Amino acid sequence: MFTEERLEAIEEKLQKDGKVRVKELSELFQVSEDCIRKDLKILENGGKLKRTYGGAILSKDYPLERNxxxxxxxxxxxxxxxxxxxxxxxxxxxxxxxxxxxxxxxxxxxxxxxxxxxxxxxxxxxxxxxxxxxxxxxxxxxxxxxxxxxxxxxxxxxxxxxxxxxxxxxxxxxxxxxxxxxxxxxxxxxxxxxxxxxxxxxxxxxxxxxxxxxxxxxxxxxxxxxxxxxxxxxxxxxxxxxxxxxxxxxxxx
Missing domain, CATH: 3.40.50.1360 (Rossmann fold)
Structure with a gap:
C-alpha cells in the first residue's frame, strides 16, 4: 500500500471511530509503529487530527479549544x-x-x-x-x-x-x-x-x-x-x- 492510500485509510478510520491507536494501525497495515507515527504527523500538519499518547483523535473532537x-x-x-x-x-x-x-x-x-x-x-x-x-x-x-x-x-x-x-x-x-x-x-x-x-x-x-x-x-x-x-x-x-x-x-x- 502506498503512503497516500494508507493516509486516506487512516483518515477514514478516524471518521468512523473518532480515534486510532498506533499499535493497531501498525498491525492493520503491516508497517512499523514509527511509520504510523510519521503518517499521523502528516495528517496532524494537515489539520486532520490531533495526535495523542499512543494514537490520535479527530481535530474536531479535541476539547481544549473550548473556553x-x-x-x-x-x-x-x-x-x-x-x-x-x-x-x-x-x-x-x-x-x-x-x-x-x-x-x-x-x-x-x-x-x-x-x-x-x-x-x-x-x-x-x-x-x-x-x-x-x-x-x-x-x-x-x-x-x-x-x-x-x-x-x-x-x-x-x-x-x-x-x-x-x-x-x-x-x-x-x-x-x-x-x-x-x-x-x-x-x-x-x-x-x-x-x-x-x-x-x-x-x-x-x-x-x-x-x-x-x-x-x-x-x-x-x-x-x-x-x-x-x-x-x-x-x-x-x-x-x-x-x-x-x-x-x-x-x-x-
Whole structure:
C-alpha cells in the first residue's frame, strides 16, 4: 500500500471511530509503529487530527479549544461521576481549594447540598456563587487579575493570597497529561503558575479530569506525577498508563 492510500485509510478510520491507536494501525497495515507515527504527523500538519499518547483523535473532537464558558455543558455526565468521587474524599472541618475547572463547578454544587462544614477557597467566580448558598460553607475568593475566558482570577495577585493558606485538600483541573515525561498540563502560564501555587500549599492534591485527557496534553506543564497524590477520573485509562501511575505512587480514583 502506498503512503497516500494508507493516509486516506487512516483518515477514514478516524471518521468512523473518532480515534486510532498506533499499535493497531501498525498491525492493520503491516508497517512499523514509527511509520504510523510519521503518517499521523502528516495528517496532524494537515489539520486532520490531533495526535495523542499512543494514537490520535479527530481535530474536531479535541476539547481544549473550548473556553470555560463553552465547556460547562461538555461531558456533563462524566464530570458528575468525577465530582461525586471527589466529594466522598472530603471530611467535615477541612479547608479545601477548588481550582478553575468546570468539573469543580459540579463539585461545588454537590458540596453546597451536602451539609458538610468546610472552608472553601477558590479563584473561580462560578464556584464562589454556588458555595455562597450553603450556610455550612465559608467561601473565600482569592481575588487578583480577572480573566473573562475562565470567569476567574489568575496570576501574581491570586498566587500571593493562595500562599497564605494551608489546604487540607486541593482539587485541580487539567487540560491533559504528557506521558512522555509524566507532566500535567494546562493552557497557559498564568493558569499553570496559579495551579502550581495551590499544589505547593496543599497536603492532599488531586487532579480532576476525564479519561480522554490521559491521551493528549496542552502547552504549559505545571506539575509532574510526583507532585500530586491522585487523579480522579470517570473511567480508568489503558493498562500502560495505570502501571505508570502506580509506579509513580499516584492513586487513581
Amino acid at each position: 470555560v464558558i463553552d465547556r460547562k455543558g461538555y461531558h456533563l455526565e462524566k464530570k458528575t461521576v468525577i465530582a461525586k468521587k471527589a466529594l466522598d474524599l472530603i471530611n467535615d472541618n477541612e479547608t479545601i481549594f477548588l481550582d478553575i475547572s468546570t468539573t469543580n463547578i459540579k463539585l461545588a454544587e454537590l458540596l453546597a447540598e451536602s451539609g458538610k462544614k468546610l472552608v472553601v477557597v477558590s479563584n473561580m467566580i462560578d464556584i464562589l456563587q454556588i458555595l455562597a448558598r450553603s450556610p455550612s460553607i465559608t467561601a473565600i475568593g482569592t481575588g487578583g487579575t480577572m480573566f473573562s475566558s475562565v470567569n476567574g482570577f489568575m496570576g501574581a495577585a491570586a498566587i500571593e493570597v493562595i500562599k497564605q493558606y494551608s489546604f487540607d485538600r486541593a482539587y485541580i483541573g487539567s487540560c491533559g497529561i504528557d506521558m512522555t515525561d509524566y507532566s500535567i498540563t494546562t493552557l497557559g502560564a498564568e493558569d499553570g503558575l496559579t495551579k502550581k501555587a495551590v499544589l505547593q500549599s496543599s497536603r492532599h492534591k488531586y487532579v480532576l479530569m476525564e479519561k480522554e485527557k490521559f491521551y493528549f496534553n496542552d502547552s504549559f506543564k505545571f506539575a509532574h506525577f510526583e507532585d500530586i497524590n491522585g487523579i480522579i477520573t470517570d473511567e480508568f485509562p489503558d493498562k500502560d498508563i495505570i502501571e505508570a501511575l502506580d509506579a509513580a505512587g499516584v492513586r487513581l480514583v
